[in-house]
Amino acid sequence: GAVVSQHPSWVICKSGTSVKIECRSLDFQATTMFWYRQFPKQSLMLMATSNEGSKATYEQGVEKDKFLINHASLTLSTLTVTSAHPEDSSFYICSATISWGSNQPQHFGDGTRLSIL
Amino acid sequence: DAKTTQPNSMESNEEEPVHLPCNHSTISGTDYIHWYRQLPSQGPEYVIHGLTSNVNNRMASLAIAEDRKSSTLILHRATLRDAAVYYCILRFGGSGGGADGLTFGKGTHLIIQP
Secondary structure, three states, X not given: OOOEEEEOOEEEEOOOOOEEEEEEEOOOOOOEXXXXXXXXXXXXXXXXXXXXXXXXXXXXXXXXXXEEEEEEXXXXXXXXXXXXXXXXXXXXXXXEEOOOXXXXXXXXXOOEXXXXX | OOOOEOOOEEEEEOOOOEEEEEEOOOXXXXXXXXXXXEOOOOOOEEEEEEOOOOEEOOOOEEEEOOOOOEEEEEEOOOOHHHOEEEEEEEXXXXXXXXXXXXXXXXXXXXXXXX
């Protein structure tokens, strides 16, 4: 149980285009989903917290107009990288929790590798 | 979340037990200790968590020091598939805790030799 699916697994696109990444909780409802970014040889960095039906909360230094997050249902959150540039190339990972609480694990998707040419 | 300290890397042989240490000397009384691991080119995977008592599950065991300032993740019989980066993360257990994302450190890169 507690499966999180991410799509696509990888994407290559030209500079200036927008890319949408989907994160779905397959067998549970997730009030809150999280988006992380990981550059090569580095650890995961939290980008934003996505709450169903409300605006996302972005971490300091993350441009909310560039990384658009939509959490329209309890099983789907999307991250859109707008006008992507080579420096946005990274491994994007989402996670979700079944319920709140610091004793609850987060369940992660397999990530999306984004390469901007 | 309070800070944790882990060795950069560890090496072990296949089919032997592995003990991965984590120091968290500034842990508060309500912080939970979580462990995740990340296999190459994959998202992190939850391993185990605990508060005060030792915990066991099908993946691993978590031994927590009596003063809670350190903990050890135990893989009882390592396989090549256990080669990953292991992250020890504290989660605030007070009011509002758990509503935020995880703060990942550098973790321990576990190498398993056949």
